Amino acid sequence: MNTKHFIAVMILLCSIFASCESLLEEQPYSELDPGDVLTTTNGIEKVLVSAYGNMVWNNVKFRLTRFEEWPADLSWQTGGVENRTALTIINWTWDASQDHFIGAYNRHYEAIRDANIILGNLDLVAGIADEKKASLTAEARFIRAWAYYRLYIYFGTTPLRVSIDDPAEMPRAGEEEMLQFIESELLAVVPDLPDPGSEAHYGRATSGGARALLAKFYLNTKQWEKAAKACQDVISMDKYRLFPSFEDLLKVENDGNSETILVIPLSPDGPALNYMEGAFPPGFVAWPEKNVVNTSWENHGTQHRLRESFYNSFVPEDKRRGPILTTYVNEQGATVDLLNGAEDNIRSFRFWPDINAQGNRHGNDLPEIRYADILLARAEALNELNGPDETAINLINQVRERAGVPNLSVTDFTTKAALRDHIAQERAWEFYEEGHRRTDLIRMGKFVEFARKRGVENAEEYRTLYPIPQAALDANPLLKQNPGY
Numbered sequence: 001m002n003t004k005h006f007i008a009v010m011i012l013l014c015s016i017f018a019s020c021e022s023l024l025e026e027q028p029y030s031e032l033d034p035g036d037v038l039t040t041t042n043g044i045e046k047v048l049v050s051a052y053g054n055m056v057w058n059n060v061k062f063r064l065t066r067f068e069e070w071p072a073d074l075s076w077q078t079g080g081v082e083n084r085t086a087l088t089i090i091n092w093t094w095d096a097s098q099d100h101f102i103g104a105y106n107r108h109y110e111a112i113r114d115a116n117i118i119l120g121n122l123d124l125v126a127g128i129a130d131e132k133k134a135s136l137t138a139e140a141r142f143i144r145a146w147a148y149y150r151l152y153i154y155f156g157t158t159p160l161r162v163s164i165d166d167p168a169e170m171p172r173a174g175e176e177e178m179l180q181f182i183e184s185e186l187l188a189v190v191p192d193l194p195d196p197g198s199e200a201h202y203g204r205a206t207s208g209g210a211r212a213l214l215a216k217f218y219l220n221t222k223q224w225e226k227a228a229k230a231c232q233d234v235i236s237m238d239k240y241r242l243f244p245s246f247e248d249l250l251k252v253e254n255d256g257n258s259e260t261i262l263v264i265p266l267s268p269d270g271p272a273l274n275y276m277e278g279a280f281p282p283g284f285v286a287w288p289e290k291n292v293v294n295t296s297w298e299n300h301g302t303q304h305r306l307r308e309s310f311y312n313s314f315v316p317e318d319k320r321r322g323p324i325l326t327t328y329v330n331e332q333g334a335t336v337d338l339l340n341g342a343e344d345n346i347r348s349f350r351f352w353p354d355i356n357a358q359g360n361r362h363g364n365d366l367p368e369i370r371y372a373d374i375l376l377a378r379a380e381a382l383n384e385l386n387g388p389d390e391t392a393i394n395l396i397n398q399v400r401e402r403a404g405v406p407n408l409s410v411t412d413f414t415t416k417a418a419l420r421d422h423i424a425q426e427r428a429w430e431f432y433e434e435g436h437r438r439t440d441l442i443r444m445g446k447f448v449e450f451a452r453k454r455g456v457e458n459a460e461e462y463r464t465l466y467p468i469p470q471a472a473l474d475a476n477p478l479l480k481q482n483p484g485y
Contacts, residue, residue: 038121041128044136051114051143052203053271054107056264060366061275064435065304066100067154067466072437073450074310074428076344077278080301092451092458095467096485102469104154108147109161115144116164138192142205142213145185149217152178153439156465156482171478179221186214196239202256203265208239212261212369219377220443224384231378234261240371242402247322251352255365261374264366268354272361276354278304279347281338283330287349297353298360307344310428319404320429323349348433372399372430380423388413396423399430420444460484 037043057063069075070089077086088094094101118140122133144162151158157178159170173181189210194200196208211234218227234240241258243249249259256263266273277300286293306324314321325347326339338345354362379395386392388410397407413419424444428437441447442464451459462484473479 038117039124039126041125041132041136044118044122044125047114047118048136048139048143051111051118051140054111054114055143055146056271057104057107060264060266060271060273061278062100062104064275064366064433067104068435068438069433071451072441072447073307073454074432074437075304075306075348077302077304079303080278082278082302086302090456092456092460092463094463096470096473096481098469101466102471105151105158105469105472108151111147112144112161113164115140115147116161119144120164134192135194138189139205141185142189142193142210145182145189146213148178148182149213152182153220154466155468158468159476159479169476169478172480182217183214186210186217190214196237196261203263208234208237209262209369211237212374215374215377216369219381220439222384222443224381228378228381228385231374231381234371234374235378240374242371242375242398244402246320246402248352249370250350250364250367252354252356252363252365255363259371260365260367261370262368264368266365267363268356268358268361272358273351273354273364273366274360274362275304275351276349276357276362277360278302279325279349279351281325281328281330281336281345281347283332284328285331285333286329287325287327288329289327290349292349292353294353296359297357300360303345304347305344306346306348306432308339308346310432311339311346313425314429315405317404318429319402323352325349350433367434373436375399376423376427376430380420383416383419383423387416388419392419396426399426403429 037046065075065077066085066089070077070086071092076090077083085098085100088098118136122128122136125133148158148160157172157175159166160173160178160181161170162181189205190207193205193207193210196206199206211230215227215230215234218224218230240261243254243257243259248254249257255265264271277298280294280297280299281303282299284294284299311321311324311326327335327337330336338347351362351364354364356363375395375398379392382389382392382395390410393408393410393413400407408422413422424440424446427440431437431440438447441450447464448459448461462482465482467485468479468481473481
């Protein structure tokens with residue numbers, strides 16, 4: 001093992017022992033010897049655990065709130081120590097110095113580092129079977145492509161590191177270079193990843209997950225024909241189904257259901273969902289209509305709110321409105337009306353409280369991609385290609401049927417723009433608080449428009465990308481900031 005490889009392994013081991021948050025089963029790290037970690041299948045698997053763990057980020061709710069929901073049109077925040085940062089996001093005054101940017105940037109590059117360590121050392125593993133080597137290679141390449149996809153969605157192009165021997169200082173990749181890399185990596189790994197349900201551990205990459213991520217990559221880079229085909233490839237696998245109940249979809253007891261394609265597994269005693277402590281309104285004790293009673297859940301000063309205009313956009317019979325809290329019983333036994341008692345004060349219970357939560361650590365899994373997303377993504381791509389047609393409308397109606405709302409008809413939409421506007425709204429109803437809204441609005445050209453409509457004075461086009469973190473610029477003089485920052 002050369003010096004660079006040894007140093008990389010030592011850094012990795014320090015991060016594992018100090019703070020690794022694994023998506024997989026706990027491993028006995030005391031058995032890990034830095035001298036031979038990269039020469040055994042068991043050692044390589046532990047590096048893979050670290051790679052998956054880095055895709056969780058430091059704080060799961062940052063993707064839901066700071067990166068995707070608060071800068072968009074459906075939710076906002078007040079109160080608590082989080083409010084100072086939240087205001088910069090809600091008012092579009094964020095800058096390159098903020099911790100959540102460097103946290104996300106670094107963790108994704110740590111996942112890329114782990115993947116590169118695996119790919120650069122698999123040939124050192126004695127006696128590894130060809131099939132096992134192929135599957136580990138595919139998983140590492142999938143994680144690396146996934147990390148670059150996220151970096152691209154948030155920051156634009158970034159340095160394309162494909163080896164642990166790459167220099168510390170690297171310029172940003174070109175647009176075409178980065179997009180071609182992500183696409184080629186995802187296409188390459190599909191044949192060597194296990195079929196859904198055959199993966200070694202729940203939460204690891206599958207051929208379905210790779211196909212779905214490729215479909216979302218094509219969608220968000222507006223490669224409509226490829227997006228439509230990639231979505232159909234997922235549908236044609238015949239492995240996924242819409243879960244029968246929208247309200248129950250993200251409850252802990254339904255983790256791993258038939259709708260889940262790519263997921264971040266979470267648990268109260270591992271990487272956890274620390275979102276509900278801000279969704280609970282002050283003094284929350286019970287939601288009697290839903291038989292929800294607070295016996296041990298933490299309720300913090302931070303307040304994660306939904307906008308009333310969004311709630312009112314649902315037709316009353318839409319079942320997707322069911323997980324939105326509008327009234328509750330407080331500690332004094334009084335019924336509090338959130339819908340009419342204060343402006344924009346209703347709450348999302350999409351991630352239904354976990355009865356086994358430890359404080360503010362709930363165990364609901366976080367879906368990165370679910371089947372409803374693929375159905376609506378294909379409908380959107382087909383509309384961009386052909387305008388409103390029966391195929392696109394029927395895909396949307398599959399999602400609406402579960403919601404209990406009337407089917408749409410092609411005659412409801414006379415133009416491509418009209419159906420695009422409806423799909424934007426349909427995605428709001430279907431995916432609120434799941435961490436997609438900013439990206440959806442940017443793709444549809446509505447992110448800046450919607451912010452200006454609600455009075456955000458700093459809503460400028462350059463903010464459709466987040467700034468490259470200042471700490472990353474300081475560490476790499478060849479790295480250039482996004483225009484406008």
